[in-house]
Amino acid sequence: MRNTVALDIGSSKTVIYQPGSGIVLYEPTVIALDRERRFVKETGTEAKKLIGRASDSTEVITPVFESEVADINALSLLLEKYLNKITVHRLSARPKIVMSVQCGADVTTLRKYERVLRACDAVDYSFVESLIPTAYGLGLNMTTTPAFIVDIGGGTTEIGAVSADGVLCGISVNMGGLSLDNMIKAYLEDSFGLVVGRLTAEKVKLTVASLLEGDNVSMLVNGSDLSSGRPRAVSVSVGDVLAPVKVFYDKIFEIIQMVMAKLSAEVAADIRRTGVFFSGGGSKLIGLPDYFRKQLGMRANVFDSAEVAACLGCGVLANDKKLLSRYAISRR
Ligand SMILES: Nc1ncnc2c1ncn2[C@@H]1O[C@H](COP(=O)(O)OP(=O)(O)OP(=O)(O)O)[C@@H](O)[C@H]1O
Ligand SMILES: [Mg+2]
Structure with missing residues (x-):
């Protein structure tokens, strides 16, 4: 079991669970590379901070887009770093991986993930359609x-x-959440003439987006003026972003x-x-x-474990050979 890991590489977050240890990694699926020499500058939280703020010499990549591998090399580098982080203490070399993939993932998608996992020296791997591990991760009895x-x-x-x-x-x-961030970004531009970056749009969502009747939170949003390009701040409340x-x-x-x-x-x-x-x-x-x-x-x-459920469920399957063989996607 020491070399078994459950893995959920989401478009936003990568989650790794290890039987016996619990969640051992929870980081954004973002990597910053040197544009020319392609070495890794930052990963995860630190790399995400560079979105919209990187110098010309740095390329910030989100290697999974809409649950598809958008950049195999970048994702391999990122996963290798993440596995190394946990290897130091808990993981023996050459991991066995149980990984959740999107519902109906086709052969091309699986092949891309296979290439990534092989590049990370995975000795064995199984893919499971994410709805199944999510159900197990939420603790549902089906x-x-x-x-x-x-x-x-x-x-x-x-x-x-x-x-x-x-x-x-x-x-x-x-x-997904990123589509909503983009909708909020467009809405702020149309309604307030305020241009904001991707991270700010997400922050607006996390701070003032709400479907609760009577909710009255607001925040000061910094961006630039659409026509003059000058820095500008606007107070945005729940009602302002309710439409998107x-x-x-x-x-x-x-x-x-x-x-x-x-x-x-x-x-x-x-x-x-x-x-x-x-x-x-x-x-x-x-x-x-x-x-x-x-x-x-x-x-x-709705559950507190919402963001880690798919990974926890992969952990349940990794611990139970019979269950895993029932649900693992056939790769032939
Ligand atoms: N309180 C919240 N309200 C609204 N959205 C939220 C909240 N907390 C997190 N999010 C959004 O949830 C999204 C991330 O969710 P999650 O970690 O489940 O995605 P993922 O598994 O990485 O992506 P995917 O499964 O689509 O590949 C982000 O867009 C984030 O902004
Ligand atoms: Mg997910």
């Missing part, structure tokens, strides 16, 4: 009742029903309903009773459960 999972990540949203037998019906949509926030979550709810419409009557009845199990960072938006209930008339279950 032996008697299927579960409907909605994982709102940074790059994609995974939506589907799972049972002990596997994924009953599920899709991966290219919409609603557009984003309403769209997700619409897709949830489309997927639900494909379920058998039996499963639909089960789901109506249990409600939907939300996961991923985007599920932490304030007021989401009440808004969901109002729109869809169903319970929304």
Whole structure:
């Protein structure tokens, strides 16, 4: 077990879990490379701080975009660094990896991940469609009742029903927290003539985005004036960004309903009773459960472990050979 790791390389965060040790790494999936000589300058939190602030000699890369490997070399370098970080104390060489991948991941996507894992000296690896480990990571018991999972990540949203037998019906949509950041960025430009960077747009989301009725938080947002280019600050409140926030979550709810419409009557009845199990960072938006209930008339279950559930679930599978062989995607 010492060389087994559970891995979730998200579009926003990389999470690594080790049986017996718990979560051993939780860092942004971002790497900063020297533009010419390609050596690693920063990784994770430090690399993310450089987005929009790097010098000409530095290239800041988010190597996973919408749950697809956008840059195999950069991702290999990043993962190697992350595995080395935990190797020093806890991991013997050549790890065995159980990794979550997007729902319906095709052969091309899996091949790219294989190349990354091989470059990191993985001795053995298994891929599992993320809805399954997410259900296990949230601690759901699917032996008697299927579960409907909605994982709102940074790059994609995974939506589907799972049972002990596997994924009953599920899709991966290219919409995540980053899409909402971009929508907020565009909204600030249109409404206030204020241009902000990607990290500021995310900060605005994390500070004032809310679906809670009567919520009245506000913040001072620094950016530059759209016409003069001069630095400018604007006070932004919940109501100011409510429009893009609603557009984003309403769209997700619409897709949830489309997927639900494909379920058998039996499963639909089960789901109506249990409600939907939300996961991923985007599920932490304030007021989401009440808004969901109002729109869809169903319970929304939200968990503190939202951002690490998929990885924890891979850990459960890594500990149980029978379960892993049931769910591992065949690579032939
Ligand atoms: N309280 C919050 N409200 C709204 N969004 C949030 C909150 N906390 C985190 N997020 C957003 O959640 C996203 C990250 O979620 P998560 O860590 O689940 O993504 P990921 O697994 O890396 O991405 P993916 O699964 O799409 O590849 C980011 O866009 C982040 O801004
Ligand atoms: Mg994810």
